[in-house]
Amino acid sequence: MNNHEVGSLQEKLLVKDMMTCQVVTVPHDLTMEQVKALLGDMAITGAPVVDDKGRICGIVSMFDVLKALEENLLSLPVAGRMSTPVIVTTPDSTVAEAIALFRQHRFNRLPVVDGERVVGMLTPGDIVRKLANVLKLDLVEEAAGPQENRTILQWAEEFPVAAGEFGQAGEVSIAIKKKLQEAGLSPLVIKKAVIAAYEAEMNMVIHSHGGAFEVRMTPEGVLMTARDQGPGIEDVAKAMEEGFSTAPQNIRRMGFGAGMGLPNIKRSVDSLEITSRIGQGTEVKMVIHFQDGGLNENKTDHQ
Amino acid sequence: MKIKQIINELALEVIVPPRGDYEVQSGYTGDLLSQVVARADRDFIWITIQNHLNVIAVACLLNLAGVILAEGIEPIPEAVEKAREEGVCLLSSPEGSFELGGKLYQLFNVEVESCYT
CATH class of the missing domain: 3.30.565.10 (Histidine kinase-like ATPase, C-terminal domain)
Structure with missing residues (x-):
């Protein structure tokens, strides 16, 4: 793989090419207890929080749930425990722009929004997998659940x-x-x-x-x-x-x-x-x- | 507790500003780097009197929320430069680690109490 090649790919590939489209969102009036159950049921580690009109207003992760659990504050609404302001990207942003955001901030998931509506989710893993596929790198298939195709470079x-x-x-x-x-x-x-x-x-x-x-x-x-x-x-x-x-x-x-x-x-x-x-x-x-x-x-x- | 609130409440001098007003989870005080590496965690603020490049390396490795240099220590220029480069929030105070830690602990406790009321 040469770095130049990857660099120019990052400029050409768009967020919408590699984001996950089906995203679970959390209504802002759920308690942390309910968030814990929801994340558990959906087997996910985090999700964007949306207001009554479906607009993104924050992001909540298992880390926030753990924190609330430790502090015995699971009964509080997610609105007060989620991370804000939430950094987002758009479907037409380049992957290079998204990578810059991941580098700049300390998070591992980036909601993709069109207007104020969440249309997808992007993780560093998504980018690695997509770039690896495009570059036809030597990928090792991980023993994975039936619903996904795990790969590690x-x-x-x-x-x-x-x-x-x-x-x-x-x-x-x-x-x-x-x-x-x-x-x-x-x-x-x-x-x-x-x-x-x-x-x-x-x-x-x-x-x-x-x-x-x-x-x-x-x-x-x-x-x-x-x-x-x-x-x-x-x-x-x-x-x-x-x-x-x-x-x-x-x-x-x-x-x-x-x-x-x-x-x-x-x-x-x-x-x-x-x-x-x-x-x-x-x-x-x-x-x-x-x-x-x-x-x-x-x-x-x-x- | 937000980083900017901590900066205000403790009247800290900002040497390298935080990238945004993010949440600080907790704090750790210590000058033995191995102890800090083992005990401090992501989004902690760290109070220390150590003043060399490795302080920044530790803060960066652990994703610390920031470093407070106590006792009026002025960071060496290389450390400031490194902190800027790595996006590590670097703060200082004329107060000692004991006083800073005490105040910070108080701030966090007040915040937890206010969640109940």
């Missing part, structure tokens, strides 16, 4: 990590996060991957002579491998202990070296393997399995 990318470069530290994790978001993964998978990636990257920056960070996406999950060129960990079991750190004072003053990095990784991933040879280097292999296909919003808005 397989890819791998390697990022160099420089030793001692605190200025750039975190850049690799940010780049990985963006890639996973573009792939349409669920926020939970992204959060786990990001915590593990950040800690592993910081470890390489602080302790190693530099190395590389590889991220590989498969239909089963995300595999991240941090490989450095030494000096190696003397006692891996000890390094895994919470609070154990060999970081120097100046690093600790910056808020690192609390001995929490590896324990944080362990809590975030499904499998962690560390192999280390003194004088040669360390390899940290981290795997996050997809529980339900891993794609964000896959069930959302597809009925």
